[in-house]
Amino acid sequence: MLINNYLSKLDIKKILLENLNSITGSQAEQESQIIISYSSKSENNLDINNDEVDKELINKILNERVKGKPLAKIINEKGFWKKIFYTDDFTLDPRADSEILVEQLLIDCKKNKNVQNLKLLDLCCGTGCLGISIIDELDSAFCDFIDVSEHALNACKKNIIKFKQQQKTKIFHSNLFENYPINRLKCIDFIVCNPPYIPTKNYLNINKETFYDPRISLDGGKLGMDYYVKIINFLISVKFKGAVYFEIDPIITKNMYKFLLEKGVKIVYKKTDYLNLDRLIKLKFPTI
Ligand SMILES: C[S@@+](CC[C@H](N)C(=O)[O-])C[C@H]1O[C@@H](n2cnc3c(N)ncnc32)[C@H](O)[C@@H]1O
Structure with a gap:
């Protein structure tokens, strides 16, 4: 001892x-x-x-x-934005890098005076740290949460209860949009999404501590683009009218910009994180 x-x-x-x-x-x-x-x-x-x-x-x-073993995985909690979130072996521990999504979305909402009754979707939600942090700051906002992992959704549910957000949230167990009602998607103003984006080859060489996070939260396929491609193609196909805030990484930006150009998707803006690395893009989709 x-x-x-x-x-x-x-x-x-x-x-x-x-x-x-x-x-x-x-x-x-x-x-x-x-x-x-x-x-x-x-x-x-x-x-x-x-x-x-x-x-x-x-x-x-x-x-x-x-x-x-990472500290968050030992004590089952990790600070993110203004709160301490429950996390476990089935969830990605919230990262400080991702706070830029919360920060930017809130800046955009506060610039726009018409911010009553906003409807958000936290896609690939894990602990729910993105959506919960945002609605916690916007009185009348509502957030849906989607994850394919039931275990991750249990963690998200724990956080929703911990921060007393049951009235402003709904959880969907779904492989991306598969079990998510299309009529609901049509009413969404903003999607926040931090999908798995590490190319498989890089995933196999990640540092020892990151291995404690589940592979399903990190491995983004051969080029790290699998999830972005599926999500963007789907949103184009349904003529999604809202905006999407994607977490990105320098590892995929070149392929991402090429793909967006091919698809005619508008980059509203991109932002770098505190290490000056590409971290966020805001997108709007062609609606005609
Ligand atoms: C990078 S983590 C992001 C977690 C959380 N949003 C955050 O920023 O800390 C990606 C999440 O996507 C989920 N996921 C993986 N494949 C999915 C799929 N096909 N449909 C929905 N969610 C998926 C994983 O379970 C994981 O929780």
């Missing part, structure tokens, strides 16, 4: 930092704070007394963490 009952909170933090530094480098400080908060069931590190910290629990977490 590395951490015993006689250590102060400061000593515990030092031990955590020493152990986490070699695994997670620049994230060590943030992760040690999360572990201390989680082990004392507190959201604010400053308020924690030494005797509130569950040292046995910290040891358990640290033992798993030093073996390479």
Whole structure:
């Protein structure tokens, strides 16, 4: 047992930092704070007394963490946007990169004065972190959630309940649009979608920690384009009138732009993330 009952909170933090530094480098400080908060069931590190910290629990977490398991997969939660989401072995742990979809959609909504009763669809929802974060900020917005994984939808349901959004949400178990009513799709103003987009070859060489996320949430087929192609072709075929906010990655942008040009789909704008990497495109579809 590395951490015993006689250590102060400061000593515990030092031990955590020493152990986490070699695994997670620049994230060590943030992760040690999360572990201390989680082990004392507190959201604010400053308020924690030494005797509130569950040292046995910290040891358990640290033992798993030093073996390479991501922290979110050990404690079953991950911070995203303004909330802490439930996550598990069947869901992609929410990534900070994806917050740009929430941020941009909210900017667009706030620019447009007519933002009452917006209808959103979170396609490939996983934990539901995108849709839930958005409707949490827009009083009268409603969001549908689609995922092919029943396990992922269970996690999404847990988050909907955790954040008391039952009245503003509906869940659909569906392979993309297969079981989603077309009449419902016609009323959707915005689709937010972070589909699996890692090319299969790259997926087989991803880092050890990403392997803890389910393959179904990451592997986007030979060129990483399989899901985008299916979704875009379908939305063109039904003359979808709303806008789509897609998470993208530099790995697929060249193929993506070529495909959109061929299909006559309009790129309303593209955005880069805080590392200046292509991360978001907003699309509108030909309606004639
Ligand atoms: C990259 S994860 C995104 C999760 C979440 N939206 C986020 O941003 O953290 C992709 C999600 O797509 C789901 N998925 C994979 N294939 C699907 C399909 N054919 N139809 C619907 N969802 C699918 C996976 O189960 C996974 O939850």
